[in-house]
Amino acid sequence: MHNEPLAYRMRPETIDEIAGQEEIIGKKTALYKLIKNGHVPSMLLYGEPGIGKTSLAHAIAGTSDLPFISLNATVSGKKEVEQVVQEARITGKVLLFLDEIHRFNKLQQDTLLPHVESGSIVLIGATTENPYHDVNPAIRSRCGEIKQLTRLTADDLRGVLNRALHDADRGLGKQSIRITEEQLTRIAEGVNGDARRALNVLESVVIASDEENGETIVDDWLVDNLIERSGVFGDKKGSHFYNLLSALQKSIRGSDVNASIYYLAHLLESGDLVAVNRRLLVIAYEDIGLAAPHVGAHVLAATEAAVRLGMPEARIPLANAVIEMCLASKSNSAYKALDAAVAAIHRGQTGDIPHHLRDAHYSGAAELGHVGYKYPHDTPIGSFGGWTDQQYLPEKVDGTEFYKPVKAGDEVKLAAIYERMKEMKER
Numbered sequence: 562m563h564n565e566p567l568a569y570r571m572r573p574e575t576i577d578e579i580a581g582q583e584e585i586i587g588k589k590t591a592l593y594k595l596i597k598n599g600h601v602p603s604m605l606l607y608g609e610p611g612i613g614k615t616s617l618a619h620a621i622a623g624t625s626d627l628p629f630i631s632l633n634a635t636v637s638g639k640k641e642v643e644q645v646v647q648e649a650r651i652t653g654k655v656l657l658f659l660d661e662i663h664r665f666n667k668l669q670q671d672t673l674l675p676h677v678e679s680g681s682i683v684l685i686g687a688t689t690e691n692p693y694h695d696v697n698p699a700i701r702s703r704c705g706e707i708k709q710l711t712r713l714t715a716d717d718l719r720g721v722l723n724r725a726l727h728d729a730d731r732g733l734g735k736q737s738i739r740i741t742e743e744q745l746t747r748i749a750e751g752v753n754g755d756a757r758r759a760l761n762v763l764e765s766v767v768i769a770s771d772e773e774n775g776e777t778i779v780d781d782w783l784v785d786n787l788i789e790r791s792g793v794f795g796d797k798k799g800s801h802f803y804n805l806l807s808a809l810q811k812s813i814r815g816s817d818v819n820a821s822i823y824y825l826a827h828l829l830e831s832g833d834l835v836a837v838n839r840r841l842l843v844i845a846y847e848d849i850g851l852a853a854p855h856v857g858a859h860v861l862a863a864t865e866a867a868v869r870l871g872m873p874e875a876r877i878p879l880a881n882a883v884i885e886m887c888l889a890s891k892s893n894s895a896y897k898a899l900d901a902a903v904a905a906i907h908r909g910q911t912g913d914i915p916h917h918l919r920d921a922h923y924s925g926a927a928e929l930g931h932v933g934y935k936y937p938h939d940t941p942i943g944s945f946g947g948w949t950d951q952q953y954l955p956e957k958v959d960g961t962e963f964y965k966p967v968k969a970g971d972e973v974k975l976a977a978i979y980e981r982m983k984e985m986k987e988r
Contacts, residue, residue, distance in 0.1 A: 566764065567725060567732065567733070567760045567763065568756070568760035570731040570732065571721070571728065571731055571732055571760055572615075572616050572619055572620075575623045576593060576596055576597075576620045577624075578620060579620050580613070580717045580718070580720055580721045581613070581714060582613060582710055582713075585617075585708045592604075592708075596621055596624050599625070601625050601656060601683050602704075602706050603677055603684040603685070603704045604684075604704050604705065604706035604708060605662065605685075605686045605688065605692045605701065605706070605707045606618065606685065606687045606688070607687075607689075607690075607692050607708065607709045608689070608711065610689060610755070611752075611754075611757040612713065612756070613756060615660060615687060616756070618631075619631075621656070622658070625656060627654055627655060627656040627683060628654075628655045629655070629656045630645050630648065630655055631657075631658045632645070632658070632659050632660070633660045633661055634661040634664040634665045635664050637659075637669070639669055642669050645673070646672065646676055649681040649682050654680065654681055654683065655683070658685045658686075658687070659684060659685070659686045659687070660687045661687070661688065661689075662686030662688050662700065663688045663690045663696050670699060674699055674700070677703045678703050684700075686704065711754075713754045713755075714754070715746065718749035718759045719746065721756050722745050726740070733764075733767060737775060737776040737777065738776070738777045739777065739778045740766070740767075744766075744779055744781065744784050747785070748762050748763060748788060751788040752788070762784075762788055765787050766779055766787055767779070769783055802828075805827055805828050805831070806828065806836065806837075806840050808820075809825060809828060809883075812824055813844050813883065814844070814848045814891065816888065818888065821886075822883060822884070825880065829872065829875070829879070834867060834871075834872060837879065838867060838879075841863075841864060841883070841886070842860055842864060844886060845859075845886060847893060848891055848893060849886055849889045849890070849891055850891075850892040850894060850895050850972075851894055851967070851971065851972040851975055852889065852890035852891055852967060853889040853890050853970045854971060856885060859882060859885060863878035864878075864879070864882070890971070891969060892969050892972050894967045894972065897965065901963040905963070910957055911957070912955030912956050912957025912958060913955055913957075914955060915954075915955065915956075916931055917931070917932060917934040917951065917952075919931040934951075935949045935951050937949050948982070948985070950986055966979055966980075
């Protein structure tokens with residue numbers, strides 16, 4: 562009887578046993594050839610939990626002849642790093658796997674970096690966070706390879722599950738288990754590409770199943786029960802969370818209702834209602850904007866309702882808001898105009914405010930030349946409303962157009978007014 566979990570026992574022992582990740586460690590990749598020929602470069606492995614970072618590191622160690630040390634940056638200190646350095650001095654070279662490398666502090670880095678640079682320590686760092694954001698540049702610069710792993714496909718996971726079922730030494734091969742291909746597919750498709758979770762579900766299914774005449778028989782309802790919510794991966798304030806927010810915004814911007822609802826569901830299951838509400842409000846003004854200005858008010862009402870209701874009822878107004886935003890006309894002209902003005906200011910285009918626009922509510926303003934302002938409301942309304950032609954921008958930027966109308970939805974009317982005003986100024 563094994564004491565270790567099935568997922569631990571089935572961890573690949575060499576790079577030839579790695580499931581998926583063909584673009585990173587497949588037999589036709591440079592990294593595979595390097596390792597097979599006895600050279601292991603320092604590298605960073607980046608990706609969500611359960612997609613094989615630790616497994617890949619151990620498989621590389623199993624393929625290499627180098628002494629192997631595994632540490633976790635959340636619990637390791639300067640003492641453990643010095644022990645690795647001492648081992649490298651004794652053996653000449655060691656392979657160090659450092660999990661959660663983004664948590665490494667400066668003191669630990671200063672102890673380790675010279676030896677990584679000299680090659681006496683080959684570093685494989687793993688992180689769930691984007692290394693370009695969360696790993697110190699000194700570490701990154703010494704790692705020639707930064708590899709982003711991807712979630713395994715259902716086919717990859719079926720292979721992992723079948724290997725576990727038939728492996729008599731490390732897996733479940735010594736047991737007689739009746740499990741259908743459909744049930745294995747249900748597990749493979751329900752764990753969101755996570756091999757560790759797939760093996761954990763398989764092990765739980767087998768343990769919870771009844772035996773008949775020495776054979777373990779797996780029932781459909783048990784698989785469904787154990788797979789529930791196993792596809793939810795929440796790392797509040799982590800890289801995956803921000804990737805979900807980004808995917809939600811880009812799906813709304815692209816008017817894909819189904820994708821937007823999917824990412825909203827995943828974010829709400831991950832549990833940060835405040836961040837979701839903030840992003841939806843941003844989208845309403847950044848991506849819908851002047852093409853459908855009423856949407857901003859609707860989204861604000863929906864997010865306020867969501868806060869009052871709390872989960873799970875909060876999902877109802879938010880679903881309404883997301884679908885309305887998806888199907889609304891889109892315009893980013895307003896914030897683009899502001900960004901263009903900010904850029905002009907940063908370039909030094911900051912001429913003097915025209916005298917007639919300056920504050921004149923004090924004695925002496927006239928002596929300073931703050932005169933000549935034409936009050937638009939005193940202008941006969943006519944066909945174009947109360948409007949008068951006078952210079953508003955500083956001389957240095959007069960005539961610059963920051964606003965570029967997007968002729969969509971309600972902004973079509975605004976664009977027409979804008980064009981008429983330009984024509985009247987040019988007369």
